[in-house]
Amino acid sequence: MTVRKHQYFYTYDTVGSFLRPEKLKQAYGQVESGEISPEEFTEIQHDATKELVKKEIAHGLHVVSDGEYNRKNFFIDFLAGLKGVKVVPNGFKLNFSGQELVDDGLKLVGKIGYNPEHRFFTDYGFLQSIIPADVQAKVTIPAPTPLLFEGEFSVISNYRDFYTSREEYLADILKAYQQTVAHFYELGLRYLQLDDPWLLGVTLPIAGMQGNENGERVEKLENEIVSVIQQIIETAPEDMIIATHICRGNFHSASLGGGTYASITNVLQQLPYDAFFMEYDDMQADGDFEPLAKIHRAQPQAVFVLGLVTTKSAQLEAKQDLQHKILQAMDVVPLHNLSLSPQCGFASTKEGNDLNEKQQWDKIDLVVQTARDTWKTDACRFD
Structure with a gap:
């Protein structure tokens, strides 16, 4: 396994999604119903993205995203843009601590494949065109993990209609992701994040994998x-940052729950x-920092971005408490392998979490100031 090396990573960052303005929220439904054209929707999206980027920079962020304004859901829109994938209206349901998410589902209508005309490429081009030269763009897409689950927790359940073997299906997923990463790089992207709450999905009851009798199934x-993600990363250019976000689910400030990082x-x-x-905004639910020590020994190049500031509520954490937790993390991982961020995005779906825009930016300001006071620099440097 190749160990990737980079000169620096940022001492603070965001996960990627931000609260949508009301006009954009309405536009998602209007374009689907035909009330506005796709071109009118894009204009609304672009106007909102421009305003967001201005605010991100004004609040001290050196890495900016488009807020995931180009999608309704953090993972469905990207996967739906791959070849061979079709949207099934209202075909995806999950219960988040009593709140039910009903969203578009997905099914295969052919073999899965890379789409050179994927809208995410165009959206990245627009984002890159509106940021200053000293600001870095980050694009977030889902990891391939949800495509690998079967049963009730699966995202695509009919792959056997088009594939005679599991191995052939996995090979096409890998190829689609490798080509997607390569094209993003060709377009100039140097920071890609693969969002992966499904990694903790193995521990959820809905996945149906608990119990000793499922040990071989879980291991497989x-x-x-591991195999698919390793190959995606190892074939990516070395000067392209490849990150992941691993959370416990996030919809309307509710989580799916599941195990801790120690379980994976x-x-x-x-x-x-x-x-x-x-995410570490709830240490009782998320567990302690001990798993970071084991991961650090295996992946010494990696930065652990501590999601200590919750996006689930408006309550603002105390800077001293955040710094105390960073000191606790330093007991197992060196400071230059640590960074700070909010616990998750502010809007993994178009609905957004239960806080307002001012409260969102108060959270960002807290992250930025705490990191600057703790690290005394905006970027950690490595040997």
């Missing part, structure tokens, strides 16, 4: 996940990411 799935440390140790965004 984990090996598949054996998987994380094998993934050569440049950065792991990990």
